[in-house]
Amino acid sequence: MDALIVSLSSKHVGCYVDGVCVNNLSYADDIAPLSASVCGLERLLRVCEEYALSHGLKYNVAKSQFMAFEAGCNRPSNVSPVILNGSPLERVDLFKYLGHIDTTDLRHNADIERKRERCRYICQGKYDSSQVRAMFQGREDNAVQSVLHVALHV
Secondary structure: OHHHHHHHHOOOOOEEEOOEEEOEEEEOOEEEEOOOOHHHHHHHHHHHHHHHHHOOOOOOHHHOEEOOOOEOOEOOOOOOOOEEOOEEOEEOOEEEEOOEEEEOOOOOHHHHHHHHHHHHHHHOOOOOHHHHHHHOOOOOOHHHHHHHHHHHOO
């Protein structure tokens, strides 16, 4: 997989953040190509297909999807089909990658709500507030603090 990541990165097609091209999120055998355009995404998918072919691999198109993010208040409506291994990919408005829910508006509301519900479920009669706080001791990120605040009704 390292060779695939290097090959994708060498294309300089993707999303630029502070002048750095980011065109894939990868963990083990999970890969999420990123591009600012469908044309760029298709270029990245061709690289993935070539890699798979040369290594005797095949992508599961049924488990593959694509998302077109909103730009401000504009939701792209006329997006060309995205093809992988000759089959069109399903377009989604929400997807879960490595346990995090991403949505087209790039907000984290759905993910925070899921975590809040999970915390609420865990807390229902099983733990008192001091035990829950102890579970998250040392965690400073805002999402965890928001979940604790709501779940514990602090």
